Amino acid sequence: MKLNSHIKHLTIDAGxxxxxxxxxxxxxxxxxxxxxxxxxxxxxxxxxxLLHQKWVEAVSERFFGRTSAQARxxxxxxxxxxxxxxxxxxxxxLISSWLNLALADFGLxxxxxxxxxILTAGLVVVKIALHSGWINQALHRSFGRERAGAAxxxxxxxxxxxxxxxxxAERRAFLKLVGVTGVATxxxxxxxxxxxxxxxxxxxxxxxxxxxxxxSLGGAQSSALSSGCVVRCDxxxxxxxxCRRYTDSNQNGRCDLGECV
Ligand code: HEM
Numbered sequence: 001m002k003l004n005s006h007i008k009h010l011t012i013d014a015g016x017x018x019x020x021x022x023x024x025x026x027x028x029x030x031x032x033x034x035x036x037x038x039x040x041x042x043x044x045x046x047x048x049x050l051l052h053q054k055w056v057e058a059v060s061e062r063f064f065g066r067t068s069a070q071a072r073x074x075x076x077x078x079x080x081x082x083x084x085x086x087x088x089x090x091x092x093x094l095i096s097s098w099l100n101l102a103l104a105d106f107g108l109x110x111x112x113x114x115x116x117x118i119l120t121a122g123l124v125v126v127k128i129a130l131h132s133g134w135i136n137q138a139l140h141r142s143f144g145r146e147r148a149g150a151a152x153x154x155x156x157x158x159x160x161x162x163x164x165x166x167x168x169a170e171r172r173a174f175l176k177l178v179g180v181t182g183v184a185t186x187x188x189x190x191x192x193x194x195x196x197x198x199x200x201x202x203x204x205x206x207x208x209x210x211x212x213x214x215x216s217l218g219g220a221q222s223s224a225l226s227s228g229c230v231v232r233c234d235x236x237x238x239x240x241x242x243c244r245r246y247t248d249s250n251q252n253g254r255c256d257l258g259e260c261v
Pocket of ligand 1: 020023024027034035036037041088092093096110114191192195
């Protein structure tokens with residue numbers, strides 16, 4: 001069965017939102033799934049943009065000329081969202097276990113990754129609020145039943161008496177949509193926020209400065225330091241650490257990747 005255009009757009013947008021939300025639950029997904037999910041989200045965001053390519057091209061051409069203030073607002077928000085998604089994906093790839101780069105400043109890149117995720121989450125809620133009219137209409141057209149007096153179901157004769165009720169229904173639908181997505185985003189962001197604020201306050205800088213004295217090698221490499229410690233990890237994690245590669249098979253309270261010999 002061919003999906004109609006509303007359902008297709010709604011499915012992609014809902015998938016983007018749920019996937020973005022899930023990306024904040026690293027403990028639940030694990031790092032491997034988180035990385036694949038992140039890349040899939042970047043691809044879905046590009047696809048979303050391609051679906052609106054005509055609008056993007058039209059506003060790009062007329063941005064400084066004749067276009068509405070609303071179109072300009074939407075455009076600026078979309079540029080910020082694109083910048084946010086790009087930063088999340090680039091920093092995510094740089095700190096990923098796929099590339100396993102020997103980074104001098106893993107902590108800073110991780111901080112950028114987390115903060116760009118938090119700020120982009122805020123922008124996503126603003127985007128949902130600005131487009132709530134379209135989203136509610138599309139939801140109604142795709143899954144709703146016609147209701148006299150409710151959004152979309154008012155006959156020409158009933159309009160004057162139905163107008164306030166229509167306005168109330170629209171307001172309720174707006175509050176419901178923004179409330180649900182806003183609260184869901186707050187819950188997701190609250191998982192990453194405490195660590196991100198601490199890191200901004202300097203804990204991460206101290207941790208990575210301390211770790212750079214003892215841990216300075218790329219993931220696959222190993223080297224014996226003067227203290228006799230073999231370091232195979234450049235993440236600088238202290239127990240339990242931020243690194244999802246932490247294992248302690250001999251249960252001595254230290255990560256197996258940074259054992260002393
Ligand atoms: C929209 C996409 C993404 C969002 C919202 C997101 C969000 C986050 C958040 C909030 C954290 C910190 C979680 C915590 O400490 O509990 C994190 C960590 C991380 N993310 Fe992402 N991320 C995204 C995409 C990606 C991508 C595309 C990659 C790489 C391919 C990636 C790789 C990582 C890595 C390596 C960490 C650090 C894990 C560690 O501390 O060991 N992320 N991400």
